[in-house]
Amino acid sequence: MLTNISKATTLYFTPVLMLTSLFLILFAYLAPVVMLHSQVSLLTVVPSSVLTQPGSNQIVDGPSMFVGMLGSCAKPNNSATLICTSPSISPVYNASVFTSNTPSSVLAAPPTVAPAFLATSLAFSMIFFIMFTGISFRHLMGKAGNVWENPMVQRASAWIGIGSFLVGLASFLIIRIYFGKAASDFNQSIQGQGANGPQLIADTSNAFTMVWVGYAFFAVPVVVSLAKLHVLATK
Template identity: 55%
Template sequence: MIAGLSKAATLYLAPILTLTAIVLSLLSYLAPVLVLHDKVALLTVTPSTTLVQNASHAVDGPSLFLGVLGSCSRPKNDGDLTCTSPTLNPAYDVSALPSTAPRLLLSAPTQATPVFLGIGLACSIIFFFTFTITSFRHKMGEKMSATLDKPLVQRLSAWLGFFGFMIGITSFLILRMWFGKAADDFNASITMQGRDGPQLIAGVSNAFTMVWVAYSFYAVPLIISLSKLHVTTTK
């Protein structure tokens, strides 16, 4: 029974988790400019009276959705959504916010972060294919199976998975610190203005939740791949 569960986890569950992790990471990377424009973002600025009246009630106003590749905004709750062009060095369009809002605090991180994220995602995608192929090598004929069973192939797959995981999660951690600080400073600036401040509030958004789930899933096939590599190298 244990052998059957181990086989099922390696052959079927791990590739599914890897694919799910890649999809969630890609959505977090591409949103909100290319997909899920007002549904997923790294940081959002939305209408709220919490900071200026110490109470929250429904209010109409501008909204801003920031991501790795750019931003989307709308002037009011039922207004049209406008997105910037996707780029690795985005300049967020904050023109929808009132002039009293601390716009300068909502800046994009350095260009290196999106680039490294792209590299990490590329490694993860290649790892998904190499891990899946090597897992099903026994169904590809003796010659192909012998080739995929070589330590070099196993080692390459494991290293790709490791680099994809480390580069990706490190880049997202940097983004979390960057946007977390931006949200705190933005809210503090509005609070200092008192009741005359704009009725807005900033906060890190659901893209980070998707990322943490993605890399939790990603850890399963990565551990399996590293374990297989360890067994291979100790024979």
């Protein structure tokens, strides 16, 4: 029974985890300009009186901006419609909704190399998913499954998986540090203006949570692939 559970987990559950991981990372990469405009972002700037009036719970109406890897979406007040920039790996965020005393210059996009590396990592992650799924289900493909029996193919799949995992995770860690610093600088500048400062607050957002969960799922098929390599190497 334990053998059947182990086999079912490796062959059927692991590809599902990998597919879920791909969707989570892809959504975090494309949001908010392509999809999930106000639901998912890497950084948010929203109306708040917390920085200008410490301890206040007052509801504030004002401009908002949702920042992502490929651009940003913004609106001048809570009831307005979001206006998004065109998707680009070197985006210019739309800060026109803010007043002149808003330190929007610190909310610049990360270097172009970051989204480019992530796009490459995503592409190789998709290749890894296809290869990993083919290797897992090769016993159901008849003669077409013979190509997935080749140890070189299995070795290539494992290396593609570990490479895309490490590059993608490292890139998102760097971007998290970058946006964390931007949010901190933005909030310090608001606080420095005192009660006359704009009633706004910046913070990193839920796209990073999606990314961490996605890469936690991604780690499972990578470990399975490396375990298969270990078994092949010790035969």
